[in-house]
Structures are given as C-alpha cells and as structure tokens.
Amino acid sequence: xxxxxxxxxxxxxxxxxxxxxxxxxxxxxxxxxxxxxxxxxxxxxxxxxxxxxxxxxxxxxxxxxxxxxxxxxxxxxxxxxxxxxxxxxxxxxxxxxxxxxxxxxxxxxxxxxxxxxxxxxxxxxxxxxxxxxxxxxxxxxxxxxxxxxxxxxxxxxxxxxxxxxxxxxxxxxxxxxxxxxxxxxxxxxxxxxxxxxxxxxxxxxxxxxxxxxxxxxxxxxxxxxxxxxxxxxxxxxxxxxxxxxxxxxxxxxxxxxxxxxxxxxxxxxxxxxxxxxxxxxxxxxxxxxxxxxxxxxxxxxxxxxxxxxxxxxxxxxxxxxxxxxxxxxxxxxxxxxxxxxxxxxxxxxxxxxxxxxxxxxxxxxxxxxxxxxxxxxxxxxxxxxxxxxxxxxxxxxxxxxxxxxxxxxxxxxxxxxxxxxxxxxxxxxxxxxxxxxxxxxxxxxxxxxxxxxxxxxxxxxxxxxxxxxxxxxxxxxxxxx
Amino acid sequence: xxxxxxxxxxxxxxxxxxxxxxxxxxxxxxxxxxxxxxxxxxxxxxxxxxxxxxxxxxxxxxxxxxxxxxxxxxxxxxxxxxxxxxxxxxxxxxxxxxxxxxxxxxxxxxxxxxxxxxxxxxxxxxxxxxxxxxxxxxxxxxxxxxxxxxxxxxxxxxxxxxxxxxxxxxxxxxxxxxxxxxxxxxxxxxxxxxxxxxxxxxxxxxxxxxxxxxxxxxxxxxxxxxxxxxxxxxxxxxxxxxxxxxxxxxxxxxxxxxxxxxxxxxxxxxxxxxxxxxxxxxxxxxxxxxxxxxxxxxxxxxxxxxxxxxxxxxxxxxxxxxxxxxxxxxxxxxxxxxxxxxxxxxxxxxxxxxxxxxxxxxxxxxxxxxxxxxxxxxxxxxxxxxxxxxxxxxxxxxxxxxxxxxxxxxxxxxxxxxxxxxxxxxxxxxxxxxxxxxxxxxxxxxxxxxxxxxxxxxxxxxxxxxxxxxxxxxxxxxxxxxxx
Numbered sequence: 001x002x003x004x005x006x007x008x009x010x011x012x013x014x015x016x017x018x019x020x021x022x023x024x025x026x027x028x029x030x031x032x033x034x035x036x037x038x039x040x041x042x043x044x045x046x047x048x049x050x051x052x053x054x055x056x057x058x059x060x061x062x063x064x065x066x067x068x069x070x071x072x073x074x075x076x077x078x079x080x081x082x083x084x085x086x087x088x089x090x091x092x093x094x095x096x097x098x099x100x101x102x103x104x105x106x107x108x109x110x111x112x113x114x115x116x117x118x119x120x121x122x123x124x125x126x127x128x129x130x131x132x133x134x135x136x137x138x139x140x141x142x143x144x145x146x147x148x149x150x151x152x153x154x155x156x157x158x159x160x161x162x163x164x165x166x167x168x169x170x171x172x173x174x175x176x177x178x179x180x181x182x183x184x185x186x187x188x189x190x191x192x193x194x195x196x197x198x199x200x201x202x203x204x205x206x207x208x209x210x211x212x213x214x215x216x217x218x219x220x221x222x223x224x225x226x227x228x229x230x231x232x233x234x235x236x237x238x239x240x241x242x243x244x245x246x247x248x249x250x251x252x253x254x255x256x257x258x259x260x261x262x263x264x265x266x267x268x269x270x271x272x273x274x275x276x277x278x279x280x281x282x283x284x285x286x287x288x289x290x291x292x293x294x295x296x297x298x299x300x301x302x303x304x305x306x307x308x309x310x311x312x313x314x315x316x317x318x319x320x321x322x323x324x325x326x327x328x329x330x331x332x333x334x335x336x337x338x339x340x341x342x343x344x345x346x347x348x349x350x351x352x353x354x355x356x357x358x359x360x361x362x363x364x365x366x367x368x369x370x371x372x373x374x375x376x377x378x379x380x381x382x383x384x385x386x387x388x389x390x391x392x393x394x395x396x397x398x399x400x401x402x403x404x405x406x407x408x409x410x411x412x413x414x415x416x417x418x419x420x421x422x423x424x425x426x427x428x429x430x431x432x433x434x435x436x437x438x439x440x441x442x443x444x445x446x447x448x449x450x451x452x453x454x455x456x457x458x459x460x461x462x463x464x465x466x467x468x469x470x471x472x473x474x475x476x477x478x479x480x481x
Numbered sequence: 482x483x484x485x486x487x488x489x490x491x492x493x494x495x496x497x498x499x500x501x502x503x504x505x506x507x508x509x510x511x512x513x514x515x516x517x518x519x520x521x522x523x524x525x526x527x528x529x530x531x532x533x534x535x536x537x538x539x540x541x542x543x544x545x546x547x548x549x550x551x552x553x554x555x556x557x558x559x560x561x562x563x564x565x566x567x568x569x570x571x572x573x574x575x576x577x578x579x580x581x582x583x584x585x586x587x588x589x590x591x592x593x594x595x596x597x598x599x600x601x602x603x604x605x606x607x608x609x610x611x612x613x614x615x616x617x618x619x620x621x622x623x624x625x626x627x628x629x630x631x632x633x634x635x636x637x638x639x640x641x642x643x644x645x646x647x648x649x650x651x652x653x654x655x656x657x658x659x660x661x662x663x664x665x666x667x668x669x670x671x672x673x674x675x676x677x678x679x680x681x682x683x684x685x686x687x688x689x690x691x692x693x694x695x696x697x698x699x700x701x702x703x704x705x706x707x708x709x710x711x712x713x714x715x716x717x718x719x720x721x722x723x724x725x726x727x728x729x730x731x732x733x734x735x736x737x738x739x740x741x742x743x744x745x746x747x748x749x750x751x752x753x754x755x756x757x758x759x760x761x762x763x764x765x766x767x768x769x770x771x772x773x774x775x776x777x778x779x780x781x782x783x784x785x786x787x788x789x790x791x792x793x794x795x796x797x798x799x800x801x802x803x804x805x806x807x808x809x810x811x812x813x814x815x816x817x818x819x820x821x822x823x824x825x826x827x828x829x830x831x832x833x834x835x836x837x838x839x840x841x842x843x844x845x846x847x848x849x850x851x852x853x854x855x856x857x858x859x860x861x862x863x864x865x866x867x868x869x870x871x872x873x874x875x876x877x878x879x880x881x882x883x884x885x886x887x888x889x890x891x892x893x894x895x896x897x898x899x900x901x902x903x904x905x906x907x908x909x910x911x912x913x914x915x916x917x918x919x920x921x922x923x924x925x926x927x928x929x930x931x932x933x934x935x936x937x938x939x940x941x942x943x944x945x946x947x948x949x950x951x952x953x954x955x956x957x958x959x960x961x962x963x964x965x
Contacts, residue, residue, distance in 0.1 A: 041578075041579075041580055044805055045800045045805065046578070046580075046805075046806065047560065047566070047568075047573065047576070047578070047681040047800070047801075047806075048559075048560045048578070048582060048677075048678065048679040048680050048681045048682065049678075049679075050677065050678050050713060050714050050715065050716075051715070052712065052713060052714075052715050053715065080796050082795075082796055082799060082843070084799065084802060084817075084820050086802075086804050086816055089800060089804075089805060090796075090799065090800045091796075091799030091800050091802055092796050092799060144816070146804065146805075273844055273845045275795075275796075275840065275843035275844060275845070275848075276843075276848075277792060277793075277796070277843055277848070277852060280684075280685035280686035280716075280793055281682075281685050281715065281716060282715050282716075283715055283716060
C-alpha cells in the first residue's frame with residue numbers, strides 16, 4: 001500500500017433491536033419465521049393504516065445511546081423517506097432525518113496496540129423493509145416474491161465520524177460496537193442473520209491534506225472479514241486510480257464476496273432524492289430526563305467497567321480481561337464460575353485456552369456450550385485437591401465439553417482418578433527403585449537428573465494417574481534415606 | 482311524514498316507542514333511495530340485503546344502544562370491513578378491506594345499520610364530486626348543479642333524505658363546503674378529536690372525519706359516538722370528551738362572536754355576505770355580542786395549503802403501487818414499469834396533478850422554499866386565530882364564496898375550483914373545529930354559515946348552532962329531487 005495516502009473511513013451501521021414486537025404495530029419481531037406470518041395491515045401498508053410507536057423501541061434506543069456515550073435528545077421526531085421498491089409497503093420508510101434520538105457519542109477501540117477514540121455522529125430510529133425472495137438468482141428468476149416479516153422491525157442506524165484510518169480500525173470499531181450493543185442487551189448483532197449490517201464510506205487523501213477525498217459508499221458487507229477485505233480492496237483501488245491520474249467519483253459500490261472486489265452500483269447523479277419531510281402520523285417524541293435516568297439504572301455493567309473489575313479483583317492481565325469482556329456471555333460464564341472457585345486467573349486460563357479452543361473447533365457460541373460454569377469450578381477444585389493432574393484435566397474437560405457430564409462422574413467412569421495415597425505410591429516407587437539399582441546409584445553419585453527417569457517409570461506403572469507432586473516427594477525421601 | 486324524512490333522534494324515538502321497527506325504517510330508506518338515486522347518484526356501493534339482515538336482528542333484540550337499528554352511510558374513503566372501499570378511484574375499484582376504520586367500528590358497535598358507501602372526489606381531492614372516477618353526484622336542490630366536494634355523496638344523500646346521517650372527511654373544506662351547497666349541517670371536529678385509523682389518508686396533518694346531518698341534535702349525537710381517544714391513532718388526542726347533547730340549550734346570551742373582515746371581502750358573492758350578515762344580526766338579537774376582527778394572514782392560507790396537502794398526499798398515495806392490493810398492470814415487463822403503468826391507469830388527472838405538485842414541493846433544493854415556508858405560514862395562521870380567541874368564543878363567516886355551481890362549470894380550471902375552499906382551508910391549517918349550518922337561500926340555493934371554535938371546543942359550536950336553528954327554520958326546508 002502506498003505510503004503517500006491516508007485512508008479515511010466512516011461507518012454506517014444498522015442494528016435490529018430485539019424488541020418483542022415491531023416498531024409501529026404489534027406483530028411479533030422474530031427472525032426466521034415462515035414468510036408473511038408476522039404481518040398485519042399496518043406493516044403491510046394497507047390503506048388507512050397508521051403507525052403507533054412501540055415504547056420498548058425507545059427504551060432500547062436510549063439504552064444503546066447510553067452504551068455509546070451519546071447525548072439522548074429531549075425532543076426528536078420522525079420523518080418520511082420516500083422511494084418506491086416492492087419490499088417497502090408504504091413506499092416510504094419512517095425514519096429520523098434532522099432530529100435523531102441519539103447524537104455525539106463515541107467508543108474506544110484498540111488497534112495496532114494503540115487506543116483510539118472514535119466519534120459517533122448520531123444514532124437514529126427507523127423501520128426495516130421487507131425482503132424480496134427469488135427462485136434461483138435475481139437475474140434468472142421470472143418473478144419476485146415479497147416477504148414482509150421484516151417490514152417494521154425496529155432498526156437503529158449508528159453513524160460514525162470519519163475517524164477510522166485503516167481497515168483494522170474499522171474492524172475493531174465493528175467488534176467494539178457489537179460488544180457494547182450485546183452488553184446493553186438491545187440486539188443479537190448477528191451479521192449473518194442481518195441483525196447487524198454495515199456500510200462503509202471510504203476515501204483516501206495525500207498525507208497532510210485536510211480536505212477529504214471523494215468517497216465511495218460500500219454496501220453488502222456481511223461479516224467482519226468482509227468489512228476488512230472490502231475496505232482494503234477499495235483503498236487500493238482508489239490509490240491506484242489516483243496514481244494513474246484518474247479522478248475518484250462519488251458513488252455507491254457493492255462488495256462482491258466471490259470475486260473479492262467492489263463494483264459500482266450507482267453514481268451520485270443516480271442517487272435517490274428521498275424527499276424527507278416530517279411524519280404527520282406521529283407526534284414528536286419528547287424524552288424526559290427521568291426516562292433516561294430510569295434506563296441508565298437498568299443498564300447492565302458495560303465491558304469497560306467489567307474489564308477494570310476483572311483486572312482489579314482477580315489480577316488478570318489487560319489482554320485476558322479484554323478477551324473475557326468481548327461478549328456478555330463470556331463475562332457471565334466467568335462471573336458465575338468465580339462464585340464457586342476463587343482463583344480468577346486459573347478460570348481465565350482455562351476459558352481462554354481449552355474452552356475457546358474447543359468452541360472454535362466446533363464453531364460454537366459460549367451460550368451453546370454444554371459445560372456449565374459450576375462444572376468447570378468443580379473440575380478446578382479436583383486439580384487443587386490433587387485428585388486429577390492438569391494433564392488429566394484436559395481429557396476430562398474435553399469429555400465434559402462433548403457430553404455435558406460432571407467431572408466427578410467422568411473420572412469415576414473412566415477410572416481416571418489420580419493416585420494420591422502415600423501408601424500405594426510408596427509401594428510402587430519402591431518397586432521402581434528395586435528394579436533400577438543402576439539409576440539409583442547414578443543419583444546417589446550426584447547425577448540428580450536421574451530422578452526424571454524414575455518418575456517416568458512410576459507414571460508408566462500408574463498409567464499417568466500418580467500424583468506427580470507426591471511422587472517427587474516420596475521418591476526424594478526414599479533416595480536420600 | 483314518511484320514515485325516511487325523519488332525523489336520527491326522531492327515528493330513535495319511533496324505535497323506542499315501538500312505533501316503527503328497524504326493518505321498516507331500513508325498507509323506507511331503500512325505497513327512497515330507489516326513487517331518487519338515479520338522479521342524485523350519491524352511492525358507490527349499496528348493501529340492501531346486509532342492512533335488512535342487520536335491522537331484523539336488532540328488531541328481535543331487547544337492549545338499545547344509541548344507534549340501534551338506525552341507517553347511515555359512510556364516505557367511500559372510510560374503510561368498512563367486508564364492503565368495498567374505493568376512494569372513488571379506479572386503483573381501488575375492487576378493494577374490500579378486512580378491517581373497519583375506528584369510526585366505522587364505533588358506529589357499528591353503537592348499533593347503526595350501514596346502508597352503503599358514498600361518492601366523493603377521487604381520494605378526497607376536489608370540491609365538486611366531479612372528480613369521482615365513476616360518476617358525478619348531483620345536488621338535490623338543482624340536479625344541474627354539483628353537491629360540492631369532496632364529500633359530495635354524503636352531503637347529497639343526507640339532503641335528499643336517502644339516509645338520516647353520514648360521515649365524511651374534511652381536509653380543506655370537504656365536509657363544510659358540500660354541507661353548505663346541499664343545505665345540511667356539516668361538522669369538521671378539531672384535528673385530533675376523531676380517530677383517523679382506517680380512513681384512507683389524503684393529507685395526514687389536515688384530514689379529519691366529521692358528521693353530516695339534518696339538524697344539530699343529530700350532529701351532537703353522532704359526535705358523541707365517534708369522538709374520543711383511539712390507541713390506534715397517535716394523533717388522536719386523549720382529552721376529556723363532554724356529552725355534546727349537553728350543549729343543546731337555546732341560550733347564547735353574552736356569547737362573544739367575531740366575524741373576520743377578510744372573510745367578507747371581494748370574491749365572496751354579495752348574496753352570501755348579506756345572508757350571513759343577516760344571521761349575525763339574528764345572533765345579536767339572541768343576546769350574543771358580535772364584533773368585527775381581523776385574521777391578517779388569511780390570504781396565504783390557500784397557497785400554503787396547496788403545498789402542504791399535496792406534499793403529504795404524494796407520500797400517502799405512493800403505497801398504491803400494485804404490489805399488495807388494488808389494481809395492477811399484469812402486462813408490465815419489469816417492476817418499475819409495473820409501478821408506473823399501474824399508477825398511470827389507476828389515478829385520475831386531479832390526483833396525478835396533486836402528486837406531482839407535492840413531489841415537486843418536497844424535492845431536494847425546493848423543500849425550504851415551498852414546504853418549509855408553508856409550515857411557517859401555517860403557524861402564522863394559527864397565531865391569528867389564537868389571538869382572536871383570547872377575546873372571543875366563536876368566529877362566524879360564510880362557508881363558501883358562492884352557492885353550488887353547475888356541473889362542468891369549473892372543470893379544467895383548477896384555480897377557480899380551489900377558490901371554493903378559501904374560507905374553509907384556514908380552519909384545517911389551524912386544526913380548529915368548524916361547522917357549516919344552513920342560514921338562508923340565494924336564488925333558491927342553500928347558503929351555509931361557518932362557525933369556527935377554539936381547539937376541542939365543539940361544544941360551543943353546537944350551542945351556537947342550536948340556538949340559531951331553534952330560532953330560524955332554514956333547516957326544515959327540503960329539496961325535492963324526486964319530482965324532477
């Protein structure tokens with residue numbers, strides 16, 4: 001990548017709020033239902049129908065706004081955004097134009113080892129549109145089917161300042177945003193289901209130039225990876241164009257996942273004139289400070305607070321604390337486990353190590369994990385009590401992960417319990433000493449390393465179940481006596 | 482008197498005293514409709530069988546609600562479950578809603594018997610009912626003349642005694658102007674007094690449902706049923722609703738009435754000015770205090786209205802795209818073509834013109850100069866009224882600049898046609914309640930007097946209208962379309 005150009009990125013993120021019902025009617029808000037089963041005359045745009053604002057949507061928007069350090073407007077309103085499309089039943093989308101519910105927030109990211117604060121210009125409420133379904137591909141299908149289940153699902157559109165300077169920063173921003181919204185409990189944030197969507201405004205400019213370069217808006221970014229790759233591609237494209245003496249045109253481009261390129265969709269001249277005007281069917285929304293306070297009180301611990309707590313209370317490293325606070329489910333697992341087991345560092349090691357490894361292998365979410373936090377605590381105690389070794393614990397843990405059984409049960413069934421009985425171990429060790437007089441002599445002649453061989457023999461004799469600390473202790477006693 | 486000639490409250494009495502059954506009343510109404518409807522053409526849809534079924538059911542029922550067994554009609558812009566609701570437009574020619582508008586369900590629950598759906602200007606855009614995509618309605622006082630509009634079918638049907646009362650909608654005068662042309666009572670309540678849920682929107686910030694009746698008592702009775710908060714309409718206000726029949730008292734001593742200079746100027750027919758001035762003398766005679774005032778921004782109301790209303794209409798009518806209901810062009814090759822050919826064939830010229838006007842007014846670069854400015858003018862108009870209402874209880878003016886004009890007289894001349902609403906539009910722009918009541922005749926054609934009240938003070942309108950009615954006999958005069 002050229003060193004002469006600076007990349008400037010702003011992100012527009014749409015988040016579906018997981019309220020019980022839709023934003024302007026009482027239809028159920030759920031993903032994956034049979035087409036056109038969660039619909040009514042209101043969200044299908046029938047003649048004479050009127051929107052009524054769902055208060056829970058406002059609660060969630062305030063929650064998200066507070067999580068993103070936004071100012072919550074005392075007075076905001078809704079507007080109509082006009083355009084024709086078969087999935088938009090009223091041919092206008094109720095949105096917020098000049099007076100959004102949240103503005104002037106920020107979030108902190110870490111990228112390339114540096115901390116950076118990214119501004120959030122605004123976050124506004126709007127309704128989602130339906131979906132067009134095609135048989136085969138859109139170009140080969142002779143007709144389109146309209147599914148309006150999604151029509152009227154509440155969306156919060158979060159617009160960042162153009163503060164991001166690389167695709168890594170953009171990705172870090174998306175991950176942080178997702179984490180904050182998950183902690184606030186307002187959305188599933190599943191990019192693959194469309195409950196978190198991202199458009200990127202990308203431009204480049206020569207270093208030192210204050211004026212912004214001409215930007216392209218990139219759509220169809222359906223994963224964090226796509227966000228990163230599409231931006232990288234687009235930056236390269238723009239720099240190459242500029243270096244070839246071409247001009248960048250303001251346009252909307254789409255990310256083609258298969259070809260790993262961005263492709264022009266429409267130019268600025270072809271852009272819609274949305275003819276926004278105030279929605280006459282909804283009175284302006286006034287949000288009292290008491291309302292905001294009530295939501296603030298109901299807001300769960302945010303990841304930053306939790307991270308500090310983990311570092312302070314358990315002495316965790318910043319790295320570990322960051323990872324544990326990536327999602328509320330991870331933190332909840334840790335917090336529950338720490339109720340039963342005091343050493344947070346050890347819990348953290350197991351979660352970051354074995355647990356994450358297995359989850360990644362199976363491509364699973366921690367919420368789907370069959371090991372319960374209390375079971376992990378139980379297993380850690382068995383290690384402390386010397387009933388299993390750390391090495392055995394890894395096997396036990398894997399079985400727990402696969403079957404969901406408790407550690408005690410697994411140990412019993414597999415006969416895996418560690419031998420910690422001094423009498424039993426003493427007899428086995430004596431046998432090993434008796435069988436290897438040469439090695440014993442070596443030891444007594446100052447070759448201290450010889451114990452390693454003897455310990456290995458003991459382990460072999462016990463199929464690895466001997467308590468290693470005890471073996472060392474007894475062996476030392478016997479050799480020096 | 483024949484049953485069809487009776488008012489709603491007279492019919493209530495007959496039913497209560499078992500002097501008539503609902504079936505007899507409904508039969509009388511349909512027999513009247515058969516006699517005059519070929520001339521008036523007020524109805525788009527009639528449901529004789531359904532109405533009779535309902536009437537018979539009520540006849541064997543013991544308990545009475547306020548409207549039990551009484552026939553009525555709805556303007557065809559008000560959704561009625563299971564009955565076509567066309568908005569007098571080809572695009573909704575066969576649209577049958579599976580839901581009732583709140584006003585329709587309230588009348589239904591009160592026991593009313595829906596006779597049919599009434600003609601109008603397409604999507605309520607017009608002042609003569611000539612813009613109906615199906616046929617024009619005629620004025621019962623003179624069949625060569627228009628009944629006014631857009632709720633012309635409602636006004637004509639009530640005036641011709643086809644039904645005792647009807648509902649209409651009023652965005653810029655669409656209840657009061659036809660009431661004036663047809664010599665009946667027409668009330669447009671305060672914006673937010675009556676639910677708009679299920680009423681097909683023309684201009685959402687101005688539309689309001691109201692009542693056509695042959696006297697003031699009926700108007701109060703119907704308002705009692707339809708007014709009041711509706712959780713399905715966020716603009717319908719939760720404010721105490723009085724019993725409007727309490728205002729039916731023949732006493733207006735000390736009532737302070739203003740008449741605005743600007744509503745009696747050039748352009749208003751002399752005969753109408755004289756008639757309304759005479760009515761004002763009557764008010765003085767009855768003990769009211771009558772004074773002239775000024776509403777200085779009146780002249781800007783009409784141009785501002787023709788920006789706000791079309792702008793909202795351009796969005797409201799965008800949903801008629803052929804995708805989910807109503808007309809669709811199945812021959813179109815792609816979806817954009819389907820949208821445009823469906824709408825090109827489905828909408829009439831006046832509707833298309835207003836959609837284009839509104840689209841233009843909202844376009845990028847024009848918004849501030851047109852729509853935003855119109856909103857500011859709207860505020861000034863409201864301020865004018867607020868100021869007058871600091872000192873007065875009521876404002877009185879003519880309802881229309883002329884009496885009913887002839888069919889075809891104003892078609893092709895939208896500006897002249899728009900002038901019909903010059904005295905009624907400001908009231909919608911300010912969101913106030915307005916009423917037109919019969920106050921005399923010029924050349925054997927009815928003249929309407931407009932009463933304008935404070936927000937949510939429909940009570941004072943009813944009180945003043947009732948006092949005038951009790952001391953005059955204009956409301957007893959009836960046209961006779963049957964003999965023509």
